[in-house]
Amino acid sequence: MSAKKPFRPKARRPRGFEDRSGSVLRAERHLIETASRVYDDWGFEPLQTPAFEFADALGKFLPDEERPNEGVFALEDDDGQWLSLRYDHTAPLARFVAENFQDLNKPYRRYQAGDVWRNEKPGPGRFRQFVQCDADTVGAPGPAADAEMIALAAEVMRAVGLNDGEYLIRVNDRRLLDAVLEMAGVDVPETKLKVMRALDKYDRLGRSGVEELLGSGRRDESGDFTQGAGLSVESVRLLTQFIEHSGGADTFSETFNSGERASNLQILNEMAGFFANSRKGSEAIEAIGQIESCLSSLGVGEDRWRVDTSIVRGLGYYTGPVYEAELLATAHYDDGKPIQFGSVGGGGRYDDLVSRFTGQAVPATGFSFGVSRFAAALSALGRVGAGQERPLVIVIAAEKDQSAHYLAMAAELRAAGFRAEAFAGGGNMGKQMKYADRRGAVAAVIVGSDEREQGLVTIKDLKLGARLAAEISDNREWREEQPAQITVASDAWVEAVRTVARRDGNSV
Template sequence: MAKDKEKKPRRPRAETPRGFRDYFGAEVRARAGMLSAITEVYHAHGFDPLETSAVETVEALGKFLPDVDRPNEGVFAWKDEDEDWLALRYDLTAPLARVYAQHRQTLPTPYRRYQVGPVWRNEKPGPGRFRQFYQCDADTVGAASMAADAEICAMLGEALEATGIAPADYVIRVNNRRVLNGVMEAVGVLDPADPEAGAERRGIVLRAIDKLDRLGTEGVAALLGAGRRDESGDFTRGAGLGPDQAALILGVMAAGEGDGAATCARLRELVGSSEAGLRGVTELEQIAELLDSRGSGRVLIDPSVVRGLGYYTGPVYEAELTFEILDEKGQRRRFGSVAGGGRYDDLVNRFTGEAVPATGVSIGVDRLLAALAAHGSAATAEPGPVVVTVMDRDRMADYQAMAAELRAAGIRAEVFLGNGNMGRQLKYADQRGSPVAVIEGGDEKARGVAQLKDLALGARLAAAIETHDDWKAQPAQIEVGRSALVAEVRAMLARARG
């Protein structure tokens, strides 16, 4: 009997996990440039940077995500050796609440911070929907005044404009959770004496309001009532409200069709005698007045803004890009939301038992980058480094010195460290997006010169060239004195930039 062959170890699959993605050079640089523009705005307003751990205790994070059907209620969580449940942060706000509660004796009040970093959500991935994504937040902790909310909204507009978004291409829409609570009281799905009762039904109502842009008034009305069947035949259970109740909520959503003063006046009528609702309307009036005094005309009061996270307690806001793009089906549509936030006065209280007001906003970094690219507002891709080619392997120190000389003059440069003839080296430079290649063989070294190849002009010929002499014959290549190398490379780079 033949001896069984030993099984070879199975090789791991070289693939990105579902719902995650990799970022390469140009994308990383574009993101860094955009974030630099945004955080400069935050810095100018007096906000300080903060970095928090990617891992928090589940207890510290709390349960605020709307996607409760996922394992661990939407977070990536595990139990460590100390029997503590840990999780990857799902946003940057819950960690901020923990930081402020932990260090409140030494932090200034109000504490104004911004933070940039990845967050993780255990959600079902889909087109453009990832389980890891970047956020850029700015928050003020310890200020109860609506001036803090108005400042966040105005600063958000400045940040969008700093990235290249024109004022005419965005709007920041503001609502108040207290107004929504007042409406819930008016239709009988919220009892102030027992706020926990009816939470599931209120969630259905809020999700229905949040779908106004996608489903329209008719679709929202169906979700407020018995439910809605979509085009695929799937049925979504509704909130079970009667016609009069649904009409009141639809009236609130339509109240934002006038200016800020008219919207707030209409909301006062609709919330009736609800104490929470009336306070929410007053806060919206204060925000509108403060923004008007600053000339922040791209901020509108809009009662249809909901925001999904459960920790918001007062004003909520959402930045929407209004220019149109082509979707996957080739149809024109607005780009939509790229940022959102609001007031969360109870989040720090979870740790301290003391009331600590807080408000802030979060920009979806990947989504804003995609918007800038779609709109043609993205920063022009940075060219690659100047590549110093290697003609003689025993002269590597000379080539390294040449690259160091260029870098010392502020020019990005590298030496080719792979194997291959000149054609392969120039193909590498092409892949790097290099604007210039430096060539110095033995003959050039003896004569004290170097060849500079303008790759932008010569790119079309690169595939057919194999020898050093072929490169010298090209019109895109010039010979310069070795002492003039830096000056001539700088001049060539200037011509490439136009």
């Protein structure tokens, strides 16, 4: 009787989760470090909250809370309490502030970066685990604090290498939407949430998709059906026109339908007349006006931000100004078609989140960006890429009995500012050189018996070698001249490697 075969699980990845390679992780780390320096400069303190929170502490604010586990990944602890992986950094911050309220200086200014998890339907560009980087001010009421967060978002855009004109912070106020919902006769809280979540999908689904979600419902490409908000045709028209133009309903001035870009003050003046009989609308317009004044004093001009009523933000806890950071710069696919990046971050005011725990009103506002999406966009634009990495050098193990010497050479390179390793995998020179090429090393360092006896070090410029190899026509001449290889004295080899690295555009 044959022995039972051992169980071997299939190597597979869960849908909506991704493996991130070294180059991606370095780009993300660079982005987080850059943003963190900005946050530090502006007086924010770092904080790290745990991955799990009690489910009731997180609350039900997700755009897709109708999905299983209400949009979160949850498990029951051994004491019968439900724990959930955090879906953002804001809800855990509210819990932290409530738990430590008496000991915190107010306003409390903190930043945090880390993974978040959402039990949502995955799709292109939509993952169930991703990295967010946040900055928040808790305990600061009024538009000045919101203006500072918008200015902070704009400063992060600059710090990561974007020029003014390559990004735009689009600003709205949830109270404007509340006022339009009142005009549309939408007063049921559950219906309001459906409407906000539908409007927040405008950039992804377009007008027709949003109209379906505001009306009877929408069936997506997979066949899944989402029940709509059930609004009347007239209400749907009012809402879609409002978000398509900054004041684009027919009752507004033709300023917004002329094809010319109105100034922020023009938009506010037009909306002031339209919302003259709405308390919420008037409060929102006054707040955005104060934000405009503060941003002007901070030197954040209209080329960096603008009023945009299409900004909704899908999370249910926002209570005032909301905003999104959009990339205007474009890159291109291999076929020449432009890559449109869209929103890479956003935030807003959420004055009621801490009061869920304390019953005491605590004003708060914040900004967050999706690290993976933002880093991918910057890499496509050539702003965060290989140039941000320290160059890698491989020390070839030419002689089996010289491992200690090769390890010492790699340590010397690291002390000089390189990433470096002594090859430890075994195998002949050809195998090791292929390894160095595949790792993207700028150079390979070789000390064989001949070099060791003569006090020399051979350095192969792998990047130059690859370029020249594509142009060669005579293999014999290539072997004799070795144009991408130099041999130097053993007391000058590190500087020679530095010269090779700089020739390839690296600063080290």
